[in-house]
Amino acid sequence: MLPDRGRNGRNSRIPAKPVSRGRALCRRVIGMNTAWDAVGDGEFFCPACGGDRNYQRLTGRRRFVLLGVPVVPRGTRGPVIQCAACQDLFDPDVLDHPTTTRLSAMLRDAVHTIVLAVLSTGGTGSRTVLETAVCALQGAGHEDCTEDRLVALVDALATDAGRATEPDCGPGLAIELHEALGPLAPHLAPAGRDALLLQGARIALADGPYTPAERDVLSTAGCALTICSEDVTRLLATARTPS
Template identity: 35%
Template sequence: MIIFGVSVFYIFGLIGTGHFHCPHCGGDRDYEHRTARRFFTLFFLPVIPLDKVGEVVRCKTCRTKFDPIVLSRPTTAQLASALPAGMRAAASVVLRAGGLNDATARAAVDAVREAGAGDYDLAHVQADANQPIEYAAEPLRALSANFTQDACERQLANAVRIALADGPLSQPERDAVHWIADKLGMTPAHATGVIATVEQSIRG
């Protein structure tokens, strides 16, 4: 008796591999991204490839299959680095706008370390202050995409504190804070409110 049929297989058509956050495991795992293809089978073995029926991401640990959209979600490691990277970007923008001095440099070090980069020091501050403002856009957008608005607001407030470390905000510093807020997905009114709250708290 000959047994034949049609089945879908995921063992062929490797598209790529990498590291992702597995929803089933609940942690960062290795994955395989493969094409799902329908095969004509003979005795349950794939013999003749037919049409493609989509793509699938398979966790190499638990073997669970997912839609490729799962790869757009950040890993735990990416989330851990996004917060200090975003704060570092925000600090660089206000330092570039207001000028680098001992007070603002120390405030920047404190803010970035508080965000999770324990090895951040004055040498990093100097290097960041010399970076073009465009370099800060992507880390700030990543911060906005992966954290709550409250978390983004705290980082914006810390950027304001850096700018205020050597005195009242200048107009370039105020403009820089609004630029940061825009990249964090905040409205101008929201940014103005954060600035006013931090200024009031510093005045006493």
């Protein structure tokens, strides 16, 4: 904003409103003070720092202060979360966001669960499907994954959980998909949720068109990722289009 000019052409500034000396003195004499106590600590994702940091959980005791001396209790404050690095204070619900380390582990588990779910529909009989599945798992951080280990794991899970007798995506498999993908979905952008489903779709397509069982598994995975049915249909069709 341009400064005002007086009649003589010089800049004339509007004087700032003077602070009442009485009010300033009153603030020094009486006021409120909060004494914070640490009641817990841990690691969290700090929104201000943009990374994993240590934190302290604090609760406060508010007191009326006279001449710098706390004299009358005035209730409590908190709890709040204080970042050990930037010292900012946050509401406790900031701890609902996983740390970067935890989020990476959840992503690895999600890919692992989707791959096993697709293979459980009968995909272990195709070398191309297994190669695609191993590539997806190694890319997600399972560096020691091999085709033989993957086949053995799918067979063992089918025997232990009785999946061999379940038609399509049975209740047991659906529960596992929701347990692995449900907690992760709120922390992923739509593109991230789509990418997970597309990984499973490309494995299913490695040996030809979707089977009814594969479609059922992928639809259940999409639901667990909170992707609407219309978008699931679109993504499954997109995966069939050569890139």
